[in-house]
Amino acid sequence: MIDFKPADEETLLLKETAERFVADHYELALRNVMLTASAGRRPARWAEMADLGWLAAPVGEDAGGLGLTPKQVVPFLSVLGAGLVLEPIGPVAMHCAPTLARALSSTRAEAVLASVLSGESIELIAAGPAGAPVKAGREGDDIVLTGTIPLVIGGAQASVFWIVADCEGVPFLVPVPAEKVWVEEFPLIDGQSAAKVSLQGARCSAADAVTDCEEALAYGNDLAMVGKLAELTGLIDRLYRKTLDYMKLREQFGRPLGRFQVVQHRMADMFIKREEAQSMVDMAAEAMTGEDVALRSKLVAAAQVKIYDNARAVLRDAVQLHGGMGVTDELPVGHMVKRMLMLTQLDGGRQAALGKFRKAA
């Protein structure tokens, strides 16, 4: 059952920590300095995030987390997305930690996650394009991994990669310390740091491998997607509001742009797209707590399609309505647009999402 109740106390508290953080650290000029220096790679900043409980938010209490529901973390992630935060919060807090919490026995989960949730160790799920597993072979008690993962967000900061691998058709997850792999860092268009990770015969103990992890991986992928959709929704909302303000302020031909009927109708459409996005992310977050796994994936994929479409349309119109100012790096508009593009492209775009929707049906 989908419940659309407005945000509760805990939700709002978590969201406020994000708002303060963004206000303190992500003023545009400051962020631009970070971009040229050390995107998302400040240990002190990461520790602060861990202290705020962010990394532990959606992990169950039995695994040492805060046990918040997906719906409770949506507004918080929306703020971080709209705030253009560069640290790999989503990949750690919404993907790696919750996946491990499900895939591992609760004792092992608590032990493994302790250092992740405290911010000591940055750990990431790493899989090939569209979640494809890396090829693995067995040699005695060892597992040998070979392959290249072209894009891991935050990969250059990670201590441990949890590789999604496959040995003769049996899927598993296996932790590989960063020292054992070849990591090449590069920036993404939105300024986040990513890395190409090459496993050239990386060797690890079979005892560390986690099998029976498919359900956990599927859950983790869906949850991570809800996190990304929350970011997108936050960005859509902020871009809508910025554009609306600009239309009220900016005068042309002797009156505010917002008095031209064509602009009014386009802004009405942008408003509609924002509302739809908000509804869909709430729906997807709620679906995460349901027992019907196929329905969960279907609703998450539906939200993905709709929010991708709306993000594209909103960014297109926001740039156009800002005119020349929309294509510079001098207003937040351009930066938000790039973040939105990053998020919509990352998992293969609309068509991949529609494929997921159909498969889950």
Add this chain to the structure above:
Amino acid sequence: MIDFKPADEETLLLKETAERFVADHYELALRNVMLTASAGRRPARWAEMADLGWLAAPVGEDAGGLGLTPKQVVPFLSVLGAGLVLEPIGPVAMHCAPTLARALSSTRAEAVLASVLSGESIELIAAGPAGAPVKAGREGDDIVLTGTIPLVIGGAQASVFWIVADCEGVPFLVPVPAEKVWVEEFPLIDGQSAAKVSLQGARCSAADAVTDCEEALAYGNDLAMVGKLAELTGLIDRLYRKTLDYMKLREQFGRPLGRFQVVQHRMADMFIKREEAQSMVDMAAEAMTGEDVALRSKLVAAAQVKIYDNARAVLRDAVQLHGGMGVTDELPVGHMVKRMLMLTQLDGGRQAALGKFRKAA
């Protein structure tokens, strides 16, 4: 080579005959009476069309025709389409006659076509959906045809059907007199008369069959399509002009609708779609005279896709901008809309056209 020179003298003369005809016989109230009585089934009217040379227009002079180029007949057909004429001019003049002129030896063509071009005998090409041939078998010197052709425009008025048939993989055309088939008449949504034609073992002489007709059939199909696209272009143009007039005349909230910016931009788009349609039909008509058959079919299919799209968009906006008046049968708008829908649906719509485009590439 595609030539976009404006219309020449002959083109304009032919077009004028169409304009006079429409003015004389197709005033809306008159047409409405025809709809309830005898849609397109008045022998005197058909004879008049033949006398005007319409049925012979695009047939070569060696087969007794006027030898006009496809481009020369486009404006004439545009007028007939926009004028909502109900007689099966296109099926006879643009499809059956030119196909036979190509498929038959010139002596036989002249003999067969004499009664067609004079209006004495209404003859039609009849094939299954998407041009599929009817199944045929041989019995001695006879051919036996079995199958149902769901929709033949003008079928209830025809004296002879030239059936597109197939006997053990060999395609051919064979004339079957109307007496030998079961014809059930019904009206189409735009008021034209059509028929379902059933061949329940219809028998005809193998000596009458025309083989080696594939090239002629392909040419005839392309030419007939150019005729339909000309009609559509005429309808788009007339609907655009009617809507524009209405926007200038009709006042709401104290000023003409055409002063609202949203209306202005939508009318600009309608104008663009009209211009594109006009360009594409000219291009397709010119392509008919080229020697490269694949290129010809490709350009005709391209025009088909574009004009279908533009017709849909124009009819949608024209109805919307006319408001309540757009959905009645009391203005020409509604009638034009139905004619446009008929023409765009008849050959399977946009996707079928896109398929043809791809195949020809």
Add this chain to the structure above:
Amino acid sequence: MTDLLNSAEDQAFRQEIRDFVSAELHPETRAKVSRGAPMTRDDFARWQESLHAKGWVAPAWPKEHGGPGWTARERIVADEELFRLHTPPLPGFGLKMIGPILIQFGSPEQQQRFLPRILSGEDWWCQGFSEPGAGSDLASLKTKAERTEGGWLVSGSKTWTTYAQYANWIFCLVRTDPEVKKQEGISMMLIDMSLPGVSRRPIRLMDGTEEVNEIFLDQVFVPDDLVVGEINKGWTYAKALLEHERFGIGGIGRSKHLLQRVREAAQSTGRADDPEIANALDTLEIDVMAIEATTLRLLAAVEAGVKIGAETSLLKIRGTEIQQALTELMLDIAGPAALPTRDSVGVQEPFENAMYQFLNWRKLSIYGGSNEIQRSILATQVLGLK
């Protein structure tokens, strides 16, 4: 398609509706609805009788006036389920328009006299708001009421009057004061259509039906007790109508029903796996979900005390866009099979009503405040652009 409302209670309620419908719905009516055919007066009347007997005929009316006492959520579930089961959607002129107006603004005498007959279907109401030549500019109406002994003499004409051929009453907006600002001189009156001076001209629509009419009023006498509320407050009452059932204007049940029909048509003709068709169907299914999720989110906000105003215009805009897109998709699937007229020998199932529905539903984006008007409402009232 997926139901977002599927708790145990929802499912029990759905089952109750299914049981009721399977016992009550006439198979012929069901078949017509399932094929998208136009309804006759009898189809509606027969089904209204069943709903009325069950107490379900006016989902949004307060219980004391004969409503079933459903929550907003239950109303959505019922709407969805009734559509899914191919029951005919009853015309709203009595049940969703003048009924609620009388409940809110009518005199006790008017309520007693009219409400029970609306529920039972004894009275059939039509709406006299639009006038020839006025279009979206409703407030410029010209029908005038002149004061006379004990009431008013009304003259003028009304148009786009749906199902007036079945109606015995019409509620009209008329100008009672030509001197003041145009919105301020309008009153709402209830007129017996059998009175002398009331006449009707059917309007033939391009879909081939005659579901709308022009109504002429020539010195028709309306006694004071058939004026709704106060004189010159008619515009306020008409606007209040827009507030009523405004969470239902997304037309979720109607969209799901059409989607289901289009999917079935695609399947029965082997085109369901055609990637273009499949993508369009899935995209529209997701579009419907977005409207449903938005409706539920806005309702939850209202329940939590948030004030929601003209935001609901978005439900009208998107709902009608989706429904019109579905009728176009049906044409795409049909191809030439959509061309023979209904009831002719050329008809090819399941497309016998594809063209009728495409043509008929062009009205969705025009009536009840065109989608252009709705966008302007959003821009000015919600976004503050003016």
Add this chain to the structure above:
Amino acid sequence: MTDLLNSAEDQAFRQEIRDFVSAELHPETRAKVSRGAPMTRDDFARWQESLHAKGWVAPAWPKEHGGPGWTARERIVADEELFRLHTPPLPGFGLKMIGPILIQFGSPEQQQRFLPRILSGEDWWCQGFSEPGAGSDLASLKTKAERTEGGWLVSGSKTWTTYAQYANWIFCLVRTDPEVKKQEGISMMLIDMSLPGVSRRPIRLMDGTEEVNEIFLDQVFVPDDLVVGEINKGWTYAKALLEHERFGIGGIGRSKHLLQRVREAAQSTGRADDPEIANALDTLEIDVMAIEATTLRLLAAVEAGVKIGAETSLLKIRGTEIQQALTELMLDIAGPAALPTRDSVGVQEPFENAMYQFLNWRKLSIYGGSNEIQRSILATQVLGLK
């Protein structure tokens, strides 16, 4: 994709261009253009040199001023073929803007002094029309010129000045009479950028480049002989620019080039048969045909003596819509491969410039009269809606 212009003469001309390009185009420049990479000053300069030596650098200029004497049709063929062969499109500020203005309105001295140096590339011009805060309302410009001994003192600022970092001259619209209607007090002046008082601030664009600039003018002296035509007629000259090369604004060559690149990208990644991608590509190919056919039809009408005016706005609108749609389609094909920044180790061919081009080409629907302005021009000037 299909060429509509393929007569024997067209084909011979295409061959001549192919021979020339294969002999002259630097392979490195070719490779960059074929991958959609941004151009450097050198890429442009080197190619301009080759075109200039051949006499082809200014297709639309009259022969007596150094043009090749091509017909409108030949210009379309040349544009198409040069794009297809991956030659860089030269910036038009000298060749397509101030050059033609001087040919039409400049003094003989101005023509002799500037035209040869535009052709050779010795002078690099930039355009000083837009001003900060003015947007599409160009005529509201504030840069002012005050009368002084033998000339004018110009102060103000200009923005969106493309490639000003390479330019040594700028042509500016400035206000010479603040008392009259805003369009009537504007003059056009030629300003040497090395003069004291001229300064420049690069603007960083979201695509990561700095191709545009803000230009500040502080009491810059412009002698009378560097005023174009008459004082206060600048707006007329600027408008005449829109008339120039107006049949080229559909950008047919550019669109075909991009379409070819997107098709190749789809093929090389095995997505060319994906029905969604294939449909989108074919639809866009047909869209380009429609623009080409319309351009040719309008040109034929002009040759036959028909007056074509603002109709050409449709070429700008549709041309830019198509090009932007193509950059979006490239993103759809690329998926995550579009995300690493250009020149980083993460780059995945053939998508290294997919995002750059998507972002960079957002400008197409904004500059040179936004598409909103173009639609208003069509509505008022062609359709007569006002």
